[in-house]
Amino acid sequence: MTSVKNFRHALLIGAASLAVFACTQGSNITSPGATDAGTPATGGGSDGGSGGGDGATASCPTGFNTLDPIDSTTVCEVSGTINGTLTLAAVDGIAYRLNGRVNVGTDAGVTTGATPTANYGRLIIEPGVTVFGASGADYLVVNRGSEIEAIGSETQPIVFTSEADLEGSQTDTVNATGEWGGVVILGDAPINNCTGSVAPGTAGCVNAVEGVTAPDAIYGGNDTTDSSGTLKYVQVRFAGNELASGNELNGITFAGVGSGTTVDYIQVHNNSDDGVEFFGGNVNVTHLVLTGNDDDSIDTDNGYAGSIQFAAVVQRDEGGDNIVEASSAGGYVSPFSDATIANFTFVSGSTGDNGNAFRLNTGTIGTYINGVVDHNEECFRFEASAGQDATSAYSVANDPSFQSVLFDCAVSLDTANSESGTAAAAVAADANNTITTSTLSSVFFPGTAEAGVTAADPNAVNSNLITTDYVGAFSATESATDNWATGWTFGLxxxxxxxxxxxxxxxxxxxKNICRVSGTVNEDTRLTRGNIYELDGRVDVGVDVGADGTATDGDxxxxxxxxxxxxxxxxxADYLVVNRGSKLNSNGTQANPVIFTSEADLRDTQIDAENAIGEWGGLVILGRAPINNCPGVTTPGTASCVNAVEGVTAPDGIYGGALSTDSSGSIMYTVVKHAGNEISSGNELNGITFGGVGSGTVVDYIQVHNNSDDGVEFFGGEVNVKHLVLTGNDDDSIDTDNGYNGTIQYAIVVQRDDGGDNIVEASSAGGYVAPFSDAKIANFTFVSGSTGDNGNAFRLNTGTIGKYMNGVVNHNEECFRFEASAGDGNGSYSASADPSFQSVLFNCTASLDTANSEAGIAAAAVAADANNSEASTTLSNIFVNGAAENAVIAMDPSTVDADLEATTYIGAVKDADDNWWKGWSCGLEASDPC
Structure with missing residues (x-):
């Protein structure tokens, strides 16, 4: 935890330093979200005029007073009460100054179902606009019945900040707080803490919000769907004002705000009081970022019953109280204080008194789902009177509850002034909660501990929440440079x-930095986006743990x-080996695949890119699943049946074991290009080698392009592969051996002209013994090169079985080289033991099989299923079915193997609209070369 927290501290300091630099230029406010180039002070508008004075050249829009400029920024005044509609337009070189308390409308009372009245105000803020205050007396109040429409964008957030931030005069940017007031939004949704003797939740139940000067700002009513407008892509920085002890302005105050209000992608940074506080109401919030706030980060009270999903919270060192304070000043009465918070990552400061992750006070309920808590003190201060029963007994039904939350509480689970046992009971109430050391990387991103928590379905708890399958604010496929907070946030x-x-x-x-990876990776490592990585020689992931995980020095x-x-x-000589017991999680996406390639390809120095092969090594994955080819006197398929993988230099890469469900990780949307290395004849690196890889490994959406040996080769194991693209490989495209009996579904294979041997070579070097070489390949389209010797579509060797279903074969030579010894080696075709074909269209330009096939075997294999056919293909765009393919009656692959999906068509793609290959692979259409 120490290294993570030190890194977090450095991030905040670095971000603040960037802000100082930008602000001293007087032209923009930098927002150092991961790849953000800087948030302009007034956005990208082009309506700026002239005449600002003192270096400022833009003019305030009509109706605004011009104040003294800040360097080259023209300052336009916003003051008093906004009646009707006012637009803060995005104009280059302009920022808007809140001068004193600015009211949007005046209190309209309880207006359920009513049209706007003369009290109505509407403030529209365009994307990229900067609004600032100069002191705690400058703040914005959106009154009941009025609306704010502050809708920024990912690249042009709306920024509320201080004059000191704008002019670059902060002396301590890391700890700057309270430099102006904040934003207050008031609605007439129900609350449970009312002034006077009034029934909670009724139209008469109202209260005055904290932190504002006279006249009082009133909130509350009975309209649960009340709308106060929209906040989207909005930052609030360096705010907070204390009128008196306990009477302070939060970054954003939501008081009686209803569910008709849209709040999405908001951040509060370095507020002197709470980041966000909810006084009743039921507004729902998504994508919430809270950084460096000085009191509580999230404060819920007075009957707040809305939801929050995707919340990233980090305190600053020596600052911050509780991350969540949940209360019910109105008591345990309806509307109950019952917030639902899902997919959150809460990270404390690393030094100082940072309160607790949760302070749960009298009368509050609350449900917390799919969370990660990394706190340097106790996680809980938990009152026995939280929830309904107001006793020391934990009640799952009514007290605060937790589902699928990882707690890393550096001191202990709860404080000395928690009710003994209550916090522990709350954690124990759900079997998917866990107390362990977090493995977060880059402050917020899940590691192995987080991935090991079984997520709950938030939608099953609250219909306003969406279903997720992970804990924390960010998924495993997001990174510090590619996530929902990228670009629009500040200092994250x-x-x-x-x-x-x-x-x-x-x-x-x-x-981009070139980061070098070499030797043995001996601790969990994350290759973060934004860098490029160089493999320096053979790189081993971990050290072989043996078939049973107990190997000496295994790691x-x-x-x-x-x-x-x-x-x-x-x-x-540069290649990657994932050893037994270790895992590779290659978390590509369709829009952003992971690419393994050569330096020549990276730098565009290939002389003949179309035929470039063998420019680096390749990817080798070794597991502990059964194989049938082992040196020595060993029983195939047992833990002692192991072998050394081909293509690697000493020390040997060992694979095999008896764990059929072994997991070597997850490979998704990953492309391997221009690889392959020959140590000696027949001892070569494939694009991806799977040696004894188990069915617990996820392999989906992968491509190997222009490898000098096989595209993919499977040495035993039971790994299943979906969405496989193999293009331009120089030997076999798919090679199965040594007892491989996994499945492959949706496979596009295209050889290049004058390159490639067989499309499938199926063997069993271990002989016809269990575990049998018995691959099941469904929904495939195999297309040979159009010139040269391209081998055969299928070379079926001794001892292999194999089932090939719903396929299209378009080959410029013979389709088969079929040995009589394939299958059980009895020399005659057997549907039960020899290779079989169902619903496959064969277009074999030369003839069905080669002269050195066993006479009649290939023909018998094709004739064994009435839905096989020999005909000319009518493929378009290389692999899209035409009339001939659509005429073939498809079979249901799931009846052969449960790991295959049911399909109603042959070939790898259903039709021209089936674009599973598009966006992440290369070379399948002219517009997307490799």
């Missing part, structure tokens, strides 16, 4: 640097690769 992520476990090469490419680690990362090698 720092400069991109080489992560722990890599070294900075001192070089860069296209503005199981996880290498995680974030979406959009590129990894390269410079020669055949």
């Amino acid at each position: 992520f720092g400069d991109v640097s080489c992560p722990t476990g890599t070294t900075d090469s001192g070089q860069d490419f296209d503005g 199981a680690v996880v290498l995680t690769i974030e979406s959009g990362v590129t990894i390269f090698g410079n020669s055949g």
Whole structure:
């Protein structure tokens, strides 16, 4: 935890330093979200005029007073009460100053169902606008019945900040707070704490909000769907004002705000009181960022019953009280204080008194789902009177509850002034809660501990929440440079640097660091997006743990690769080996695949890119699943049946065991290009080698392009593969051996002209013994090169079985080289033991099988299923079915193997609209070369 928290501290300091630099230029306010180039002071508008004076050239829009400029920024005044509609337009070189308390409308009372009255005000703020205050007396109040429409964008957030921030005069940017007031939004949704003797939740139940000067700002009513407008992509920085002890302005105050209000993508940074506080109401919030706030980050009270989903909270060192304070000043009465918070990551400061993650007070309920808590003190201050029963007994039905939350409480679970046992009971009430050390990386992003928590379905608890399958604010496929908070937030992520476990090469490419990975990766490592990574020689992920995990000096680690990362090698000596017991999580996405390639490809120095092969090594994954080919006197398929994988130099890469469900991680949306290395004849690296890889490994959406040996080769194991693209590989495209009996579904294979051997080579070097070489391949489209010797579509060797379903074969030579010894080796075709074909269209330009096939075997295999056919293909765009393909009656692959999906068509894609291959792979259409 120490290294993570030190890194967090450095991020906040670095972000603040960037803000100082930008502000002293007087032209913009920098927002150092991960890849943000800076948030302009007034956005990207082009309506600026002239005449600001003192270096300011823009003119305030009609109707605004012009105040003294700040450097080259023209300052336009917003003051008094806004009646009707006022627009703060995005104009280059302009910022808007809140002068004193600014009211949007005047209190309209309880207006359920009523049209706006003369009290109505509407404030529209355009994307990219900066609004600031100069002191605690400057703040914005949106009164009941009025609306704010502050709708920024990911690239142009709306920024509320201080004059000191704008002019760059803060002396301590890390700890600057309370430099102006804040934003107060008042609605007439129900509350449970009323002035006078009034029934809670009724139209008469109202109260005066804290933190504002006279006249009182009133909130509350009985309209649960009340709308106060929209806040979207909005930052509030350096705010907070104390009128008296306990009477302070929060960054954003939501008082009696109803569910008709839209609040999405908001941040409060360094507020002197709470980040956000909810006084009753039921407004729902998504994508909430709270950084460096000085009191509570999230405060709920007075009957707040809304939901919050996707919340990233980090306190600053020596600052902050509780992350959540949940109360019910109105008592345990309807409307209950019953917030639902899902998918949150709460991270305390690393030094100082940071309160607790949760302070749960009298009368509050609350449900907390799919969370990660990394706190340097106790996680809880839990009152026995929280919830309904007001006793020391924990009540799942009525007291605060937790589902699928990871708690990392550095001191202990709860404080000395918690009710003994109550906090522990709350955690124990759900089997998916866990108390353990967090493995968060880059402050917020899940590691192995977080991935190990079984997520709940938030939608099952509250219909306003969406279903997620992970805990924390961010998923495993997001990174510090590619996530929902990227670009529009302030001070959340720092400069991109080489992560722990890599070294900075001192070089860069296209503005990105080149980080070197070498030797053995001996601790969990995350290759973060924003860098490029170089494989320096053979790189081992972990050290072989043996078939049973007890090997001396074995070391199981996880290498995680974030979406959009590129990894390269410079020669055949550069390759990656994932050893038994370790995992590779290659977390590409359709829009941002993970790319393994050569330096020549990266730098565009290939002489003949179309035929470039063998420019680096490749990817080798070794597991503990059964194999049938083992040296020595060993029983196939047992823990002692192991082998050394081909293509690697000493020490040997060992694979095999008896764990059929072994997991070597997850490979998603990953492309391997221009690889392959020959140590000696027949001892070569494939694009991806799967050695004894188990069915617990997830492999989906992968491509191997232009490998000098096989595209993918499976040595035993039971790993299942979906959405496989193989293009331009120089030997076999799919090679199965040594007892591989997994499944492959949706496979596009295209050979290049004058390159490639067989499309499928199926063997069993271990012989016809269990575990049998018995791959099941469904929904495939195999297309040979149009010139040259392209081998055969299927070379079926001794001892292999195999089932091939719903396929299209378009081959410029013979489709088969079929040995009589395939299957059980009895020399005659057997549907039960020899390779079989169902619903496959064969277009074999030369003939069905080669002269060195066993006479009649291939023909018998085709004739065994009435839905097989020999006919000319009518494919378009290489692999899209036409009339001939659509005429073939498809079978249901799921009846052969439960790991295959039911389909109603043959071939890898259903039709021209089936674009599973598009956006992440390359070389399948002219507009997307590799």
